[in-house]
Amino acid sequence: MAHKTVKIADNPDLMTGDEFAGDIGVNPKTLQRWAREGRGPRRVRIGNRIYYFRPEAQAWLESQFTAIA
Secondary structure, eight states, X not given: XXXXXXXXXXXXXXXXXXXXXXXXXOOHHHHHHHHHHTOSSOEXXXXXXXXXXXXXXXXXXXXXXXXXX
């Protein structure tokens, strides 16, 4: 069976820590701290880089909202 290589840059379901930090308006070091503390969305290391799954990051972000009465 042949293996298909998918470039990370071509995978729309993955985003870098810098992209995610920019999307939510925090410093990338904040994401590193959250990871050490067990907070934030799940992340994956591919090679020496950290990536976030876009759908999971979106779901985590939505879970942070609370209704204001």
